[in-house]
Amino acid sequence: MTEIATARRSRITPEREAELYDAVLDLLREVGYDALTMDAIATRTRSSKATLYRQWGGKAELVVRAIRHSKPDAANDIDTGSLRGDLHAVIKLEDDCTHEQNSALMRGVAMAMHNNPDLREALRALLIDPELSDFHQMIQRAIARGEVSADCPALEFMLHMLVGGFATRMLLDDQPPTQDFLISYLDAVVLPALGVDPRA
Template identity: 60%
Template structure:
């Protein structure tokens, strides 16, 4: 499926794709997922609906692809030489877009409850890709000898990282800023993996 989508998108130049994805994200922020229409995307991007459907098949697939391609950082590009450095770089690179992404993710979290096709597209085109990239970060840490391969917390590392972004708002009514996230990595994630950090005893 992914290869088929890539073949369809190959008819557009990278510059044109980038413009279109940015327009989709802007509209998504303005009106939300449910009110977003292919007609509105076509008008904003000076495209035809036929072109959009030919390239992306559906609104959920277009939105999921736009989310993937407008992320502030690709996990595949992060390799600092240490697990602590990689996790901190993920946080640092995403800090500038966090306010926008937080609002969008909250809106999409509500939308997926009554749009199963959106959830499927997000899993296929965004979430699985991110999972593979994050797993590669952890594999490198194991290969370097930083983390024991049988460490029980390994399979929960992503859960811990996601928790850092979601629980502070619920418990403390504050957004997880970069200082909080750096401290969380040192105090929670790395100790759970058996990695020494500035917060270690």
């Protein structure tokens, strides 16, 4: 994939951009990443392919930006005064219906990522790295407050634990991840591994 486009000039209004992203996600849910084409996106959104390529460079960046747009922006502003409070607040940013939709969507994208290096690059640059940065800041605050030891061996695997609980809920239990499940998982698994008493 060519370098992620960060300096393209937008000729699309925010309202039109949001409408287009919604349509891309609808198509993605209908046909999956591999079968999704720029022709189909252009038809669904009543856009020209030239406009789509000029604005987003290609399918991978357009899809990942659509996913990013659908996620709440408030995670980097969360600071409840405790790690448990911060993590619970992140989970509560999305309701159960949204958790279920996002879980199914991300499973499909994760499968496609293995055969599409451009998709993997876009996911890393536009979605994963920014979220890692938010969680890193959250952890640094917890360390500064004395909640978590800086040398806790589980810190390295915190995000693996979080993603694992979210991703395997459907695989193991044939149920979507819900707020109640994710909060219980945090309190029973993630926080104890970090040395945080969930009852505190």
